Amino acid sequence: MGKIKIPKSAPSLDMTPMVDLAFLLVTFFMLTAKFRVNEAVPIMPPSSHSEKILPENTLLVTVDTAGHVFFSMDGPDVRRGFLREIGDKYKMTFSEVEYKRFSLMTDYGLPISMLHEYIKAGETERAAMDKKATGIPIDSVQNAPGGELGNWIFYGYRQKQIHDQTKKIPREKQCRIAIKADGQTNYKIIKRVIKIFQDTPPGLNSFQLITNQETENLD
Amino acid sequence: MSEIIESGGGGHGKHQKKRAKKHSARIDMTPMVDLGFLLLTFFVLTTQFSKPKTMEINMPVIPKDTSNRMKIEDNTALTLLLTENQEKVFYYYGKFKNDPSILKTTDYSKEGVRKIFRERNKDVREQIKKETEKYEKHQMADTTYKRKVMELKGAKDAVFVIVKADDKAKYKGVIDVIDEINVADIGKYALVDISPAEKQYLKVMGKIQ
Numbered sequence: 001m002g003k004i005k006i007p008k009s010a011p012s013l014d015m016t017p018m019v020d021l022a023f024l025l026v027t028f029f030m031l032t033a034k035f036r037v038n039e040a041v042p043i044m045p046p047s048s049h050s051e052k053i054l055p056e057n058t059l060l061v062t063v064d065t066a067g068h069v070f071f072s073m074d075g076p077d078v079r080r081g082f083l084r085e086i087g088d089k090y091k092m093t094f095s096e097v098e099y100k101r102f103s104l105m106t107d108y109g110l111p112i113s114m115l116h117e118y119i120k121a122g123e124t125e126r127a128a129m130d131k132k133a134t135g136i137p138i139d140s141v142q143n144a145p146g147g148e149l150g151n152w153i154f155y156g157y158r159q160k161q162i163h164d165q166t167k168k169i170p171r172e173k174q175c176r177i178a179i180k181a182d183g184q185t186n187y188k189i190i191k192r193v194i195k196i197f198q199d200t201p202p203g204l205n206s207f208q209l210i211t212n213q214e215t216e217n218l219d
Numbered sequence: 220m221s222e223i224i225e226s227g228g229g230g231h232g233k234h235q236k237k238r239a240k241k242h243s244a245r246i247d248m249t250p251m252v253d254l255g256f257l258l259l260t261f262f263v264l265t266t267q268f269s270k271p272k273t274m275e276i277n278m279p280v281i282p283k284d285t286s287n288r289m290k291i292e293d294n295t296a297l298t299l300l301l302t303e304n305q306e307k308v309f310y311y312y313g314k315f316k317n318d319p320s321i322l323k324t325t326d327y328s329k330e331g332v333r334k335i336f337r338e339r340n341k342d343v344r345e346q347i348k349k350e351t352e353k354y355e356k357h358q359m360a361d362t363t364y365k366r367k368v369m370e371l372k373g374a375k376d377a378v379f380v381i382v383k384a385d386d387k388a389k390y391k392g393v394i395d396v397i398d399e400i401n402v403a404d405i406g407k408y409a410l411v412d413i414s415p416a417e418k419q420y421l422k423v424m425g426k427i428q
Contacts, residue, residue, distance in 0.1 A: 015248050022255040029262030045271070046391040048398040054273040063390075178273065183391030187301070187384045190393070191412075198278060205280055208273040211394060 040070055040107035040130040046183035048211035055176050057169070058208065059156050061149070062107060063181035067189040068135030070109035071152045073160065079103040081159040086112070089151060094119075109133040112148050138192050146196040153177070154200050178208035274397060279409070295379050297339060299332070299396055300417060302427045303387035308332055308396070309421065317420055327395050336403035339378045344404050346371050372406025380408040385418060385427070 041064040062070040073079065083102045087094055090112055094102070098119050110118055110133050118129060138147045146153070160175035177197060181190055197204040300309040308331065311321040325331040337344065347368055354364040371377070380400055384393050393410070400408050421427045 015252060019248060019252050019255060022252065022259055026255055026258045026262060029259065029266055033262055033266045046394040048272065048274055048394060049402055050272050050274045050398065052273050052275065054271045180271075181390050183389065183394070185390040186386070187388040187390050187393050188386040190390050191384070191410075194278065194410075203280060205278045206275065207278075208275055209394065209397075210271050210273050211398075213272045214398075 040109055040133065041068070043180055043182050044184075045180055045210050045212050047214040049214055050211060051213070054178060054208060054210060055173070057160070057164070057173060057175045059153065059160060059175060059177045061153070061177070061179050061193055062109075063179065063185050063189055063193065064135075065182045065184045066135075067186055068109055068133055069138055069149055069189070069193065070107040070133070071136055071149065071156070072107045073156050075160075075163060076103035078156075078159045078163050079105070081162065082155050085155045085159065086151065089155070092116070109135050111137055112151075138189070138196065146199055149193070150196050150200055153196065153204070157200065157204065176206075176208055177204055178210055180210040274394070274401070276397070276410075295376060296381060297335075297378055298381040298383060300413065300421060301382065301384040301388040301392045301396065302421065303385070303389075304427070305389060305392060308392075310335070315414075315417060315420075317416065319424060322420075322424060327392065332396060332399045333403065336378075336380070336399055336405060340403050340405050343371050343374065343377050343406075347404055368404075369406070372404060377407060378405055380405055382408060382410050383413040383417065384410070385413045387427075 039062075041062065043062060043064060057074075059073045060071070062072065064070070073082070080099055080103050083094055083099060086092075092112075092115065094116075098116070101119050105119070107130070108115075108118065109130065114129075118126065121129060136147070136149045136152060138149045140147055144150055157175065157177065164174045179190065179193060194207075197207055294313060296313055298311055298315065300311075302309065306326055308325050308327060310323050310325065313321075315321075325335060350359070350364060350367050350371070353359050354361075359367075382393065382396055382400075397408070418427070
């Protein structure tokens, strides 16, 4: 009597297509990824119907609900040059290590006197400092009508321009300035920031306001 | 691990032949899959999906001398007053007069400012629509179309919106209004400080404190 033996096969699945797909997606994300920058403060920009995408090359001024102003710009070379100029302006000297650390920083929202301390701080300390940040001073002081923010923008914009010119970046891709503010921010602060932009030589009268896209039918 | 490799068939019978064990030519892919999905998750979570959108604002250059300022025709001007009140928008047409009857009230909704802007800018919108139709039928070049739209929006008799926000107004309100201006194809607008007279006027009307 022949018994029918059911062959004991391991319950294995052919995973090849799944793996293919997974790696395809990994490759896709790896190539398209533009990493989200660590933000010092959470911002919920107001929404608009605008479909214009924010240009890549920007100087960004962030304003949170409390009206604290943060400044950020990208490009390690630009940041290096910027630190040198702002150091000259405020009679501060920075070591090579500090230059390096500063060139990798993102948002900064403290008075300039705290810069040494902020550069030295580790990630968790910085987060704590960001939370307590009072923002870059925007009130007029002697020798600086735009407050410290005026100087940040002036030197930042100048470094960006020098960078754009040496790299021969076409006009339409040259540095822009943008404001990213929370919807609940008092307009008074924004007005002040715009005023500082306009007062910064040579007068920055054109700028971007960052918004979230609203997907509502217009008709 | 997850796969039990079979032993090469039965063979405990009488005549035991030495057979090379038939290994299935399979590699255990589990670790690779694990890694693959780990990376996938990482990239999905760290990618910035939608790029932030932006509105471009062009402020007028601050004039050195204020003698030859552009005069706005009174009949085209529409002034919006934004206050701490996040529901209501106050507005008036033409020149400011200290007269309670000129002040009108609306809100940020579709039926509010949008309707007013569209109504006010009807002529320009109709003309732009005609141009767009021509453009879509390929009767017009890209640059010509853009120039024509710009001209229409900037026409002398086109509506001019003046946005005056007081110190307590929220940024959201200002953005909403600018957005509606763009949606309604209004080409001429300005962000201006609220004047003390207007502030006093709103106070007397009991609109602000």
